[in-house]
Amino acid sequence: MIDKLLQDFDISRFQHDLIQWYQENKRDLPWRKSQDPYKVWISEIMLQQTKVDTVIPYFYHFTEKYPTPQKLAQAEEQEVLKAWEGLGYYSRARNLHTAVKEVVAKYDGQVPSDEKHLGKLKGIGPYTKGAILSIAFDQPVPAVDGNVMRVFSRVLHIEEDIAQAKTKKLFEKVVGEVISKEDPSSFNQGLMELGALVCTPKKPQCSLCPVNEHCQAFALGAEEKLPIKSKAKKQKRVSYVALLIQDEQGRIVIEKRADNGLLANLWQFPMVPIKEVGFTHLESYVYREHGIPIQLQQKQGNLRHVFSHLIWEIDIYQASIISGEKFQKNKQLKLVSKQDLEQYPFPVPHQKMMKYI
Known part of the structure; x- marks a missing residue:
């Protein structure tokens, strides 16, 4: 040929x-x-x-x-x-x-x-x-x-x-x-x-x-x-609630992503797959998954982030750690000051959320 x-x-x-x-x-x-x-x-x-x-x-x-x-x-x-x-x-x-x-x-x-x-x-x-x-x-x-x-x-x-x-x-x-x-x-x-x-x-x-x-x-x-190119598969849409969780000192909870897969080893604000969990069970899900007793507060905004194969649709909420409750230690989670956030690598959608803190 x-x-x-x-x-x-x-x-x-x-x-x-x-x-x-x-x-x-x-x-x-x-x-x-x-x-x-x-x-x-x-x-x-x-x-x-x-x-x-x-x-x-x-x-x-x-x-x-x-x-x-x-x-x-x-x-x-x-x-x-x-x-x-x-x-x-x-x-x-x-x-x-x-x-x-x-x-x-x-x-x-x-x-x-x-x-x-x-x-x-x-x-x-x-x-x-x-x-x-x-x-x-x-x-x-x-x-x-x-x-x-x-x-x-x-x-x-x-x-x-x-x-x-x-x-x-x-x-x-x-x-x-x-x-x-x-x-x-x-x-x-x-x-x-x-x-x-x-x-x-x-x-x-x-x-x-x-x-x-x-x-x-x-x-x-x-x-x-030309060229002839068959269409790629349609991108999957996934809905999340991202939580900007703060303690009494104003420190913020951040979470390290898994060491493989999408955005591996980057840091993010905790995200809840809301269609799976349901909004009414959000606080109990966060306690069960992360050991953090939280109180959900007002919605701050939303954003949409497009990957090559995936679309994230994210609602952003503030939340606070319930006073007097102990933050359970978890190697994937950290409490950091607002100033220290810049030391950690965050993906673009989570960088955009920082304006709400």
Whole structure:
């Protein structure tokens, strides 16, 4: 199939046109200032499912705080999560931290340039591996993400469903054939840049595209019909009551989430799955689950937070610990002052609740 797709495709001219355009038009981004594999790695992890403008300040802060693999490996996980706070998809930070520790322990702090060793590190999939090897080490390894699949689905008029794993494998083979051996770094970054700036999901700017003469979809007027992607499953909605519980000294109850799953090891204000528990049983549920005797007070507000697969709909209430009752010790719970809240990593929806305290 690859031979058929590339039968009349001028690979060397395509490489030339793409790389020339990239070198003349690339954005001035902080992770492009060097080929340091550690910094390339951090940027690629941060950029997963996150916009460039959002990542830039986090990249500066994170690399200033942890300028070397050794510095990151020495850090406590809670500290790393705090540095990542607000960027979302926190498993990225935990996996990066784990993998960097392995790099320091096994490879003397040098990010491996070997495809096999690099690919075994936690959190490094085929795309991230290809990005690091091509950008930092100038190796002609494909780095195929949604941007790249969109570009090549249009250029080669590929009508396979890009939501399927086998289609991604097909694009990896295509890019493996087409990638520049002389400048794989500029080639892969050029594809990413083209997808981000010109060959966009909606209303691609084909008249400005440096490779439009190679593009079959453009020739057929079919660029907006591609890529083909089956719809993801509908997001599940879950309703919660979040409790801002304070004691007589004004200290606030915070809860550490489980060490696996969604938002693992982050802190939050206690949340009650209200449809399961029922509003009338809320106080007894909190006592049963957490050992805290509370009195519910007024509602402060509500918010909605959208994850890729889930929607949280949260009503926010104040509550107080009933005077004279003992707060039962629980390693997942802490009583902290308002000033000390900023020492703990909180997910975005819980950061937004702090204005009500």
